[in-house]
Amino acid sequence: MSHPHPELTAPAPLAEGGLRVTPFGGLGEVGRNMTAFEYAGRLLIVDCGVLFPEDHQPGVDLILPDWSSIRDRLDDVEALVLTHGHEDHIGATPYLLRERGNIPLVGSELTLALLGSKLREHRLKETVHHVVKEGERITFGPFELEFVAVNHSIPDALAVAIRTPAGMVLHTGDFKMDQLPLDGRITDLRAFARLGEEGVDLFLTDSTNAETPGFTPTERGITPVIDQVFRESQQRVIVACFASHVHRVQQVLDAAYAHERQVAFVGRSMVRNMGIARDLGYLTVPPNTIVDAKELADLPPQHQVLISTGSQGEPMSALSRIAQRTHNFVHIEEGDTVLLASSLIPGNENAVYRVINGLARWGARVVHKGNAMVHVSGHASAGELLYCYNIVKPRNVLPVHGEIRHMQANAALARMTGVENVVIAEDGVVVDLVDGVASVAGKVDCGYVFVDGSSVGDITESDLKDRRILGEEGFISVIVVIDSSSGKVAGGPEIHARGFAEDDSVFEDVKPAIIDALDKAVADGATDAYQLQQTVRRVIGRWVSNTHRRRPMIIPVVVEA
Template sequence: MTHTHPELSAPGPLATGALRVIPLGGLGDVGRNMTAFEYGGRILLVDCGVLFPEDHHPGVDLILPDFEPIRDRLDAVEALVLTHGHEDHIGATPYLLRERGDIPLVGSHLTLSLVRPKLREHRLKETVHHVVREGDAITFGPFELEFVAVNHSIPDALAVAIHTPAGTVLHTGDFKMDQLPLDRRITDLNTFARLGDDGVDLFMTDSTNAEVPGFTTSEQEITPVLDRVFSRSKQRIIVACFASHIHRVQQILDTAVAHGRKVAYVGRSMVRNMGIAQDLGYLTVPPGVMVDAKELAKLPPEKQVLISTGSQGEPLSALSRIAQRNHHFVHIEEGDTVVLASSLIPGNENAVYRVINGLSRWGADVVHKGNALVHVSGHASAGELLYCYNIVKPKNVMPIHGEIRHMRANADLARRTGVENVVVAEDGVVVDLVDGVAKIVGKVDCGYVFVDGSSVGDLTESLLKDRRVLGEEGFVSVIVVVDSVTGKVASGPTIQARGLAEDDARFNDIRQPIIDAIDAAVAEGVRDSYQLQQIVRRVVGRWVNKALQRRPMIIPVVIES
């Protein structure tokens, strides 16, 4: 049985002895992952990440989970568990701590080390940090937590088993089952099986790769591909990857040493994160390989390797500036090789291809996942998910982390292994675990929270729509002065347009129809300036639509003199 939720009302009170699960982000898109668990009036949070804006979010810097459903109950939060150090799982943590600064943070050594600089940037006092590793157990209120090693595209990732009087939840975080990981830390299937034997009442599983058949390719398969790229390149090599992909950076460093090249980091987040990883022992930097980026530029091109941010085409990233030839010291030359060692996050395709085209325009050889095995996913494919369902044998399954199509594909996998109760939820959909059965009981308002400069949550969908109209269709402002006694047009209309025509004289044809429409309205007794403005809006809108086939934002102003 699969539960869905076409129309839902607000949930009722939580029944005694029941566990409530409220996804606040990450169910329906790839990012801003966050889930609240409630038992006995106490709350446990798992992950608190960001989503990066797409083209239809003009002016937006970040998108946060919606804290509103728990905002008036933040004093009941026992802790925030962070499963791993990717931005889509930790990036919104400072924004949550702005609202209650003493929420304990729980995570692995690397994960919490990546959070600390964010708290300093936001000028937040460091809250209590509980550093945990696989095999550890810790209790917060009614939540007994047990941590399990999982393999992902960043070291130190953890799944968490949440034991409560209502039952046990196993939350995978992001994971895969690479049997030959670079750090030799594999997903602990023994513990998954042991938890399954003890009884997992709700299995919350990563859905990102549920549509991909088989098993995810091992990270080790990339090493020989990088070696071939380095062997054939006669000039500078630039490798762009996520600023948190320590495994990939390790492979690049090792390959650079093998080919007698020096390496420099480009991008503030890359420099910071790799410094943290090296200090903690997660990244081994061979002696003599690293140099400052400006010093690297003095070496012959065939001795240079740059490791850069910007693999997703982010407009302000180092790679985007390089592609546009406005980076202050890195300039693409004919014959350079650029490697995009990352996957395409859904929604970023156009931005990435713009960067690829920009680099190609200057003569670079661009190597990416579409033409070489330079990246493998950090998420379990369908074969791995089936394997996990068979060893965990959960009573209930709730797919998480992915778009709707990913979660539905994951739900189908669970059903095929014999799981009878599968709950496909979205953000804000409330799921209660009662007497061993998970079911949807309602929905709370839970939307996108936009960060726009220093503003958090002030930007609404309506304002975004206005921005999209301005960006796509342009705007027209019309100023008319009318005589307060006669109602006749005393001055104007003055028309200004942006994004529609090179010359405002194009709008001369509409001036007299505006005057005629105002005269006709006044003759019928209309004198209210707001009503006259709406008349102007309609006249201009019809004309622009007919003459220019556009629907711009129209701003009419009627002033009495």
């Protein structure tokens, strides 16, 4: 087994006849999945998703994969294959297409339809796209692709087999093995077995649930729980789930119809995605069930259902605004039931519980994964992964999609079934498949690319550190006017603070020390404004640390007059 090490150097040129695999995201975190495959100078990309920011990344909207190492080679990209329509697999595609707009897109009908609406939002032209189904084959340059049905928490998910002269790769995408899926479309283990018989040289497997023993419960197991929630609710029911979770929405629509309730979608992405799913036939709407959200308010509460975004506590989502009573037309009332029908993504716990507490404060009953079986994972647990390894019998395994602990657990499962060569990599770690053996070849630069408003990649870790200091420790500005002829303080210091002290008079004690320090600095020959600003920063920084045990951001301004 190989481990990624920080001391890895840039990889040597790819050996003739070899296949190079470079993950730009998704290995070491749950999100921003993107992997490039290279053969004979040509590239194939699988997935291009986003990661959502955590509390310690203030002001960041999205985090993109870092494809800077191939930025000058985008003309070599034969196609971008999208395994399914979740944001962590398609969300960064518009940013990639800004850099080369004619990359052919390959994916299932629903996946490309969800992406199409996203591209229109970004005002990007529809690029060449190839709608594929399970069982189909299509060739781009040296890459022959075959697609395999897998089930996940969104319809129309696909695994992809990539045949090259260097060998065959099987990439599962996100998948599980639900034997009773709501849409009847099971993971095609017969195709996995057939590919295994042909010989899978490298198996890239979803690691997200590798630490969870046994098998992921079936989606159908949730139906009775949702039905019970509706049966026990005397007033309005509000359901929050991912805007792409068509199966969960289908279960809610069926329960609403059975209990003579009408449903409205709330949240722009929910309205858009469910409209697409309905138009394409992936969502079956019972008669007279869907109404506009504003019309719903005219119905008695016991006949109302709202399906909303915001199951992860996102601050601007519909559910967060409902919890804060700032939503335009949805006002939570005592006796309402709120159903959080989703998993808890690591890092979102505080935000979710903040929303739950906000809803409970207004008298709502909140049903969530912690107190009822209202969600099952979309990822294969350890038992399912063992089945896959035994069926596929791969020569080499590269665990993907997960944090390091998930990938290590996945690697352990592969070794238990007899796989001798398991490679653990992280984002940027290059893996070469040469003569049927996969090994780490080096590492390319691969960091976080932050999207902040319209800015892409301009925000650095240093900027985020400054923002965290502003949020946690406060901000102090100091303005001093220096007489240009005498070098003496002619005005100020004028000191203002935010998030540190309510009353600026607390700084009266430190003002004489600032003046003394500036006089001494000028006497010692300091004339440069930057040197004088640093003098101010040191004095007030030391005083704040000693008297208040705080480390706020300090911005000194020295003006010559």
